[in-house]
Amino acid sequence: MKLKSLEISGFKSFADKTIIEFMPGMTGIVGPNGSGKSNIIEAMRWVMGEQSAKDLRGTKMTDVIFGGTNMRGALNRAEVSMTFDNTDHYVNSDFSEIRITRKLYRSGDSSYQINGVESRLRDVHDLFIDTGLGRESFSIISQGRVESIFNAKPENRRAIIEEVAGVHKYKQNKDRAQKE
Ligand code: ATP
Numbered sequence: 001m002k003l004k005s006l007e008i009s010g011f012k013s014f015a016d017k018t019i020i021e022f023m024p025g026m027t028g029i030v031g032p033n034g035s036g037k038s039n040i041i042e043a044m045r046w047v048m049g050e051q052s053a054k055d056l057r058g059t060k061m062t063d064v065i066f067g068g069t070n071m072r073g074a075l076n077r078a079e080v081s082m083t084f085d086n087t088d089h090y091v092n093s094d095f096s097e098i099r100i101t102r103k104l105y106r107s108g109d110s111s112y113q114i115n116g117v118e119s120r121l122r123d124v125h126d127l128f129i130d131t132g133l134g135r136e137s138f139s140i141i142s143q144g145r146v147e148s149i150f151n152a153k154p155e156n157r158r159a160i161i162e163e164v165a166g167v168h169k170y171k172q173n174k175d176r177a178q179k180e
Pocket residue numbers: 011012013014031032033034035036037038039040063064065066067068
């Protein structure tokens with residue numbers, strides 16, 4: 001599975017629609033301080049279902065919506081889409097391309113779509129669980145997180161290993177079944 005593109009609109013500093021196409025190989029994002037590099041990574045975490053405003057450097061989730069500058073007014077909607085090439089069917093889906101979209105309005109209304117179909121956060125989680133790309137996954141490691149992994153309590157470190165080993169999915173299914 002490969003990351004194909006990221007489309008950001010009204011999210012943090014990206015007021016205008018911005019499309020990043022990822023070419024084969026490694027991609028580096030460079031730019032001056034405050035130019036939006038971390039915002040790009042946060043857009044990726046957000047579209048995958050990040051639920052913590054604090055982990056997105058805000059206090060409430062609507063803080064991710066473009067809040068305006070001296071030059072232009074605030075916007076009312078943030079929208080991010082991330083597209084994967086799934087021709088190897090690494091993600092358990094018949095689709096050879098998977099596009100996840102998340103939208104959030106200032107009113108608090110929000111939605112997810114998988115290939116254009118309205119979906120729940122849970123559907124997004126289920127699709128990516130055990131691919132290493134989930135919301136709590138370790139394929140995106142932010143500044144400060146490395147230290148927290150090293151300093152984690154044994155039970156938390158075990159959770160990390162279980163996620164990497166692919167056991168997490170079965171535990172989550174078991175927890176759900178017990179609740180239902
Ligand atoms: P550094 O090199 O210092 O890590 P960076 O390239 O990672 O910088 P970011 O942290 O991604 O930069 O971007 C910070 C910028 O994003 C700031 O100028 C901040 O004002 C702007 N920003 C963050 N949230 C919003 C928002 N909701 N609306 C408008 N601008 C925002």
